[in-house]
Amino acid sequence: MNSDPLHSGKRPLTLRDVSEASGVSEMTVSRVLRNRGDVSDKTRAKVLEAAKQLGYVPNKIAGALASSRVNLVAVIIPSLSNMVFPEVMTGISEIFDDTPLQPVVGVTNYHPEREERVLYEMLSWRPSGVIIAGLEHSDPSRAMLEAAGIPIVEIMDVDGEPVDAVVGISHRRAGREMASAIVEQGYRRIGFLGTKMPLDHRARKRFEGFTQALAKHGIEVADQEFYSGGSALAKGREMTETILKRTPDLDFLYYSNDMIGAGGLLYCLDKGIDVPGQIGLAGFNGVELLDGLPRRLATMDAGRIETGRTAARIIAEHAGQSSAGAERVVLTPQLDFGDTLNRS
Amino acid sequence: MNSDPLHSGKRPLTLRDVSEASGVSEMTVSRVLRNRGDVSDKTRAKVLEAAKQLGYVPNKIAGALASSRVNLVAVIIPSLSNMVFPEVMTGISEIFDDTPLQPVVGVTNYHPEREERVLYEMLSWRPSGVIIAGLEHSDPSRAMLEAAGIPIVEIMDVDGEPVDAVVGISHRRAGREMASAIVEQGYRRIGFLGTKMPLDHRARKRFEGFTQALAKHGIEVADQEFYSGGSALAKGREMTETILKRTPDLDFLYYSNDMIGAGGLLYCLDKGIDVPGQIGLAGFNGVELLDGLPRRLATMDAGRIETGRTAARIIAEHAGQSSAGAERVVLTPQLDFGDTLNRS
């Protein structure tokens, strides 16, 4: 199972091979290949020719060890199945494309122990920085981040104590704002539908902000429903049916993500329920998918691409330093009323 | 922009630090940390204590250079936005979780030049293997793969000449089978809707297989429509509207992916078109999303998770060797008639 080099057949090429093939010293070959220092056009050409001829690919492991310079940036996220994270990645890649930096992705599946392992593994490659989702980490993880001596950017949440820099929205605020908008529109019997994920701290914070703002208006969440696993769209349908059967007088449903919200919307339309007259609906995230639905679900955009871009920019600016200077970038969640949150 | 270590403040810890702190030789410390060779429980304990105390994280760069063993596997895919690829990743991670191997993702955005760059970059870290989507690569890319001297697995397509091992379905066959099923159900005026991506070879092959099989029945694609960019679901709606306005007598629409197919389905239902009586529909991929739609879109599952698992297994079995032994695993695409391909 483990690797066990047979050094079978062809040994990987080294600088020395290029040096011998071109009759130029290893040192000068190295200079040419890295565009460093002055090299005459003539030798440069000779070297490049030889390198291409042989199909030489530099060994970054040796290079990194010698220079203690690694252009990798660890990006640690909970999942790839939730489109939110690939979108953040898009923003990150966009910025790194103009730099020598390269993102390396690690996935935690929302497990703190896995986060710990992934982080340890990535730090052992001595990356130039870390971008990591969330502010909640196990003690060992936090200790590793603090001891790493490289720029750290925690993303997608600002409600808590960052290790170093932080970029994202306040999920508590997002929850509060959604609650206010809903109440302002005159909805009173409000149901909440979410994922059964105690470790999704951002969803939890949104819910806390939500209930807190409702409480200010003397309103309590009238009913709630949680799910785990399976197709979010299908689950959204099922949960909506369940909650409406149990509590038929609900006049608003707040979903913890757009996917289950979309399922709920499709269910309501199927059943001929008047949306947003009889029941209003809202989700969270502003996913692209919503554009194609029969009606535009109200949602709140968390600015994921921008989050990715900003985090990457901070890392790029602090590459080689021992921290990201504790920068703090708070993005504002954008409420989109769509067609399902305007009882007019 | 580039990293430029200030060696600011705390120098990263080395084995030597642990050695000194524990009073044990570097070599024995190394053995303890890697669980190699015999070490007395007493010294083991001392070492582990010291390492934990200091917060030592081994330097894999140095380790890899010394042992010429790198437990990274390069995984090169076109995109993260299309859920198909994260799903393959899921299969890969699942298998690697039980091994010391770690996937490292590179994204090409369907650009051959980008694929070249990403591949070069990854190979320069001397990974234990490469898993790469597709069989079409630029000449330099192919040369690099052939010269790498490590196991290579090309995935998600088997129609072509693999470099080494290959795992996936035949997209030509998938196209042919879908065409046959459609014709068998009595549909005759068939439209095709797809992405405007000349470099998506798998979509192209499906289309080729599709038209070829239709031709055997003396049928030609009656109309086609292509899109690029934007929300696939919304685009599916638009394109469906466009093609039906232009060619109102179509009785079947074949979409190159489920997302635009779902958009088309929603459009047809909106317009009160009888599906599958008046018009039949089919997509491709078997994405989870389909489960939540008002009607189940016909589709063809390409077995992405299984593809990921199999590719990872092949790499794991051949780790340390100079090739994957040219294994060839052909998966069978599963046609799912859903509710939109049965004119009964």
Place this chain on the structure above:
DNA sequence: ATGAAAGCGCTAACAC
């Protein structure tokens, strides 16, 4: 503009 020597932090191979 080019080259020679030293060493990055670890592990293989061999002593003891």
Place this chain on the structure above:
DNA sequence: GTGTTAGCGCTTTCAT
């Protein structure tokens, strides 16, 4: 069971 020695393939530094 533990320690010693010599590199891994590059880059840094200093000489020429």
